[in-house]
Amino acid sequence: MAKKPSARQTPPTKKRPKKKNWHEVHIPYELTEKFKGVSIGYDERIMSAGFFVFTHRARSGTYSSINRIPDSIIKKVAATG
Secondary structure, three states, rough: OOOOOOOOOOOOOOOOOOOOOOOEEOOOHHHHHOOOOOOOEEEEEOOEEEEEEOOOOOOOOEEEEHHHHHHHHHHHHOOOO
């Protein structure tokens, strides 16, 4: 009767990290005061392509350009952290 391989003998499995569909955008110098307390990202997915603001706790919806993000949304997301 053959022995079963122990857990120590089996090679570890590698999990591939999920590819994120967005990346962070650097804030233009002229807009640093407007976007204080948040970061700007760009979503690359087809259905929701656009710019958004985020913190580590919250994220806004996407907008077609950075200038179209309303001040009320920026303040709301900035208040989260």
